Each structure stands twice: as structure tokens, then as C-alpha cells.
Amino acid sequence: MESIDKTVHMSKRRNASEDDISKVSLVPNKIILQMLSSLSIKERAQTSVLARRWKYTWLGVVNINIDPKDFVEEYLMKSTRYRQMKKFRKVIDQVMNCDSGINILGMVINTSMDGNTVNLWILRAMRRKSLTVEFISFKDLPIYSSLAELTLVDAYFEKDSDHVILPFAGFSSLEKLNIRNCDAPITMSIESPTLKSLSIKEAYNLVLLRVVAPEFSDLSFKRFVEDGVEYEHPKPLLVELICRKFSTAKLFLINSDTDLHI
Known part of the structure; x- marks a missing residue:
């Protein structure tokens, strides 16, 4: 009997979760993009699993702020930071390859970012007709x-x-x-x-x-x-x-x- 009650309880939780996801899917795109614009790129990417319709919605946010510290934790081991940086570049490549327009591209450039990668992202932003490009760069990095x-x-x-x-x-x-x-x-x-x-x-x-x-x-x-x-x-x-x-x-x-x- 206890096993049956547990199964019923899990089924109710699953149905409630599915109902929540269904409600999320009904939110208009304009409102979704407004909400996503206040999040970091890492947080935006995480919303792609909330609903099938949201899988690519986060890529359409017109304000993009690229900051390695959102992905890479400096106090961790070098091998871990390398994996995090690799994931960071993969996510930003996905963002910059989108075809929608950009209003503002903000970029924090540090020693973990090579010049070729930065130049490629800027070029893609120009192709997407970015209205504003803003940089924050460490003085010791030759840009x-x-x-x-x-x-x-x-x-x-x-x-x-x-x-x-x-x-x-x-x-x-x-x-x-x-x-x-x-x-x-x-x-x-x-x-x-x-x-x-x-x-x-x-x-x-x-x-x-x-x-x-x-x-x-x-x-x-x-x-x-x-x-x-x-x-x-x-x-x-x-x-x-x-x-x-x-x-x-x-x-x-x-x-x-x-x-x-x-």
C-alpha cells in the first residue's frame, strides 16, 4: 500500500511539473525576452531546458554582455578552469552565430581570452548590425x-x-x-x-x-x-x-x- 501511495505522489508531482512547463510555454515571446535580458548569458542558456519552445528563445535577446567570470571560477584548479572556459566559448559562439539583431554588445576582456576569438565575436556583432559595442579590458592585455x-x-x-x-x-x-x-x-x-x-x-x-x-x-x-x-x-x-x-x-x-x- 505504501508503494502505491508513493507512486501516486510521484505521479502528481510529475503532472504538476508538466502543468508548470505548459504555463511557461504560454508566456508571449516579448515578455520572455524582457525577463531574459536581466540574466547573465549563463543563466539565459540554462532556461533553454524549461520548455521546448524556450530552447532557442534565449538567443534572441538583443543586449549581450560577455563576461568570462560568469562561467570561469578563478579559484579552481587550472584543468577545471580550462573546461569551464571551453564551455564559455562554446556558449558565446552559439550566441554570436544567431541571426537576430543586437542593440548592445558588452564585453569584458581578460587574459583568458585570445585576440582571435575576441575579433571573431566583434565581427559577428557587426554583421548582426550591433548598435553599440562596449569594452572593459585589463591594461596589461594588448588589444x-x-x-x-x-x-x-x-x-x-x-x-x-x-x-x-x-x-x-x-x-x-x-x-x-x-x-x-x-x-x-x-x-x-x-x-x-x-x-x-x-x-x-x-x-x-x-x-x-x-x-x-x-x-x-x-x-x-x-x-x-x-x-x-x-x-x-x-x-x-x-x-x-x-x-x-x-x-x-x-x-x-x-x-x-x-x-x-x-
């Missing part, structure tokens, strides 16, 4: 050290900020910077220890450009062009250049499209 050329297309800057500063101190090999369709800032400052060439196209609000780059030598500037027809009265651009070739800051006033060689 972007081999990047020689960078192109920013449709770069978004805060609308309430008329002045934009682009510091490239950590880009120790960057020599060429291309900026395309950057219409928000009125003034822009670019600082780089290695930059030699700068190309700016379709920046119709820009009136002041400040470049601090010891090795700088070439500037190409082109105002916004719509349907192949330029504006009749383009705004002049004042360029302040601080480089090794001049003992003091040099000012240039540009009234039209210009290719300037220093």
Missing part, C-alpha cells in the same frame, strides 16, 4: 595592437553630444582611419600616436576637426552628397592639426572637398 586600418560606417554618437572624442591610444599600429556617414557631431577630436591618414566622407554637420597625431600626413574630406548633387553652400571646416611636422598647432580652413597632404 588591437596589430590593427593597421579602421573604417567606421554609419557610426552612432549620442545625440546630445555635439563634441565627440575618439581616442586611439591602445591602437599601437593604427595608421589609417576612415569615417563614413557620420552626421551627428559638430566638433570632433581624434587622438592617436600612430595615425598617418584620415578620410572623412558624408559628415555634413562637422565644423571643427581636431587631430592630435605625431605621425599624421594625409587628410581627405568630403561633405555629404545626396543623389550625386552637393549642397550649394557647404559649411566650412576648421581643422586644428597637432603633429610632429609643426612646432605648434596648425589651423586649416576648408571650404570644399579637399585632399590635404602635410
Whole structure:
């Protein structure tokens, strides 16, 4: 009799669990994604077993924060941390291979992450049209050290900020910077220890450009062009250049499209 009661009790618990899962499956996707957005990626992945419908839902969260410490516990043995890191990369690969869009990609970069892996995840984020990419990096980790050329297309800057500063101190090999369709800032400052060439196209609000780059030598500037027809009265651009070739800051006033060689 006791065995029968135990079986009945287990059956009731199983039915109750199935009812809970069934109720979870009825929750609209929008609400599910809102709830998942407050969880870490590891916690999101764990929700995939709650219901069949949830198996891939967690991959559609538009805000992604990649942090190794969510998976890897530093105080454990090296072999255990290696297995945890391997699982971490597998989960992030699955997340970054998704086709849905991304609003924000946040990434904490430490010494356990190699540059090739980080670059691959950033590339995938760009292909998914990520609106914002944010980094937190340890100072002793050389990031972007081999990047020689960078192109920013449709770069978004805060609308309430008329002045934009682009510091490239950590880009120790960057020599060429291309900026395309950057219409928000009125003034822009670019600082780089290695930059030699700068190309700016379709920046119709820009009136002041400040470049601090010891090795700088070439500037190409082109105002916004719509349907192949330029504006009749383009705004002049004042360029302040601080480089090794001049003992003091040099000012240039540009009234039209210009290719300037220093």
C-alpha cells in the first residue's frame, strides 16, 4: 500500500511539473525576452531546458554582455578552469552565430581570452548590425595592437553630444582611419600616436576637426552628397592639426572637398 501511495505522489508531482512547463510555454515571446535580458548569458542558456519552445528563445535577446567570470571560477584548479572556459566559448559562439539583431554588445576582456576569438565575436556583432559595442579590458592585455586600418560606417554618437572624442591610444599600429556617414557631431577630436591618414566622407554637420597625431600626413574630406548633387553652400571646416611636422598647432580652413597632404 505504501508503494502505491508513493507512486501516486510521484505521479502528481510529475503532472504538476508538466502543468508548470505548459504555463511557461504560454508566456508571449516579448515578455520572455524582457525577463531574459536581466540574466547573465549563463543563466539565459540554462532556461533553454524549461520548455521546448524556450530552447532557442534565449538567443534572441538583443543586449549581450560577455563576461568570462560568469562561467570561469578563478579559484579552481587550472584543468577545471580550462573546461569551464571551453564551455564559455562554446556558449558565446552559439550566441554570436544567431541571426537576430543586437542593440548592445558588452564585453569584458581578460587574459583568458585570445585576440582571435575576441575579433571573431566583434565581427559577428557587426554583421548582426550591433548598435553599440562596449569594452572593459585589463591594461596589461594588448588589444588591437596589430590593427593597421579602421573604417567606421554609419557610426552612432549620442545625440546630445555635439563634441565627440575618439581616442586611439591602445591602437599601437593604427595608421589609417576612415569615417563614413557620420552626421551627428559638430566638433570632433581624434587622438592617436600612430595615425598617418584620415578620410572623412558624408559628415555634413562637422565644423571643427581636431587631430592630435605625431605621425599624421594625409587628410581627405568630403561633405555629404545626396543623389550625386552637393549642397550649394557647404559649411566650412576648421581643422586644428597637432603633429610632429609643426612646432605648434596648425589651423586649416576648408571650404570644399579637399585632399590635404602635410
